Amino acid sequence: MAFTRATGKHRAPSRLTRRSAHVAGVTALATTGVLGTLASPATAADSGAARTVETGLTQAITLDxxxxxxxxxxxRAQHQQAAAAARAKAEAAAEAKAKAEKARAKAEAERKAEARAKEIREEKARAARAAERARLNAFHLPVAGSYVTTGYKSGGALWSSGSHSGVDFRAASGSSVVAVGAGTVVEAGWGGAYGNNVVLRMADGTYTQYGHLSSITVSVGQSVTSGQRIGLSGSTGNSTGPHLHFEARTTPEYGSDMDPVAYLRSHGVNV
Incomplete structure (x- = not known):
C-alpha cells in the first residue's frame, strides 16, 4: 500500500527533533546489539555533550x-577589625586604669598633705598653748629690770619686828608693778605701815605681797596672770622713799614670811 504526503509546504525537522530521533535510534541499536558504524556519530555526539558538561563544571568550580x-x-578583614577593636578596647582600658591610678595617687597625696598640714597646725596650736601656759606659769621680777636694795631679814629700827620681813626692789615713783606669777587678789587697799598694798594668793598656794604703792589697779577676787600690772610703785606708808616692798608668805597674814629671793629663784627668776 502506497502512502502519500499531504500537499503543502514542509519544513525540515528541527535540530532538537533530529537529536531526539538520533538518540532514540542509538538506544534501539544498543538494545539490539548493533553498534557498528552507526554508533560512531552517537559516540561523537555524546563526547561533545560530555565536553560541554565538563566545561560548565570547570566554570562552576572556578566560581566557587x-x-x-x-x-x-x-x-580575614573581619578578624583584623575585631583584633584592632580588641586592641583599642584594651588600650582604652589601660589608659582609663592609668588615669584612675593617677587620680587615686593624687588624691592620696592630697590626703597625706592635708593630714600633714593638720598635724602641723595642731603642733603649732599645742606649742602656742604650751608657750601660753609657760608664760602664764612663769614668774617675773615684780619690777622689770630692777634689783634688791635691802635684803631679807636686814635689821634696824625701821621695822617693828626688828628685821626686814621682805626685800626692797629699786623702783622710781610710778614704775609698773606686776604680779610675779598667776594668782588671785585677796587684798587690795591700805595696809598700815605697808601703805597701799596688794596681796595675791598664787597658783601654787603661796602668797605674795606688794607694798608702798602709789596706786592700785586690781580689786579683791580678781584673777591676774603672771606679769600683769597690779599697781604703780610709790612711797606710801612707812617708807623713806619710792621703792617696792615685796614679801613671799605661806599665808596672807603678816608673820608667815619666807625668803622672797629664794622663792623667786625657785620659780626660775634671776634675782
Missing part, C-alpha cells in the same frame, strides 16, 4: 574558588 577566596578575605 573565587567566592571562597572572597569569603576568606572577608573573614
Amino acid at each position: 574558588a573565587t567566592l571562597a577566596e572572597q569569603l576568606d578575605a572577608q573573614a
Whole structure:
C-alpha cells in the first residue's frame, strides 16, 4: 500500500527533533546489539555533550574558588577589625586604669598633705598653748629690770619686828608693778605701815605681797596672770622713799614670811 504526503509546504525537522530521533535510534541499536558504524556519530555526539558538561563544571568550580577566596578575605578583614577593636578596647582600658591610678595617687597625696598640714597646725596650736601656759606659769621680777636694795631679814629700827620681813626692789615713783606669777587678789587697799598694798594668793598656794604703792589697779577676787600690772610703785606708808616692798608668805597674814629671793629663784627668776 502506497502512502502519500499531504500537499503543502514542509519544513525540515528541527535540530532538537533530529537529536531526539538520533538518540532514540542509538538506544534501539544498543538494545539490539548493533553498534557498528552507526554508533560512531552517537559516540561523537555524546563526547561533545560530555565536553560541554565538563566545561560548565570547570566554570562552576572556578566560581566557587573565587567566592571562597572572597569569603576568606572577608573573614580575614573581619578578624583584623575585631583584633584592632580588641586592641583599642584594651588600650582604652589601660589608659582609663592609668588615669584612675593617677587620680587615686593624687588624691592620696592630697590626703597625706592635708593630714600633714593638720598635724602641723595642731603642733603649732599645742606649742602656742604650751608657750601660753609657760608664760602664764612663769614668774617675773615684780619690777622689770630692777634689783634688791635691802635684803631679807636686814635689821634696824625701821621695822617693828626688828628685821626686814621682805626685800626692797629699786623702783622710781610710778614704775609698773606686776604680779610675779598667776594668782588671785585677796587684798587690795591700805595696809598700815605697808601703805597701799596688794596681796595675791598664787597658783601654787603661796602668797605674795606688794607694798608702798602709789596706786592700785586690781580689786579683791580678781584673777591676774603672771606679769600683769597690779599697781604703780610709790612711797606710801612707812617708807623713806619710792621703792617696792615685796614679801613671799605661806599665808596672807603678816608673820608667815619666807625668803622672797629664794622663792623667786625657785620659780626660775634671776634675782
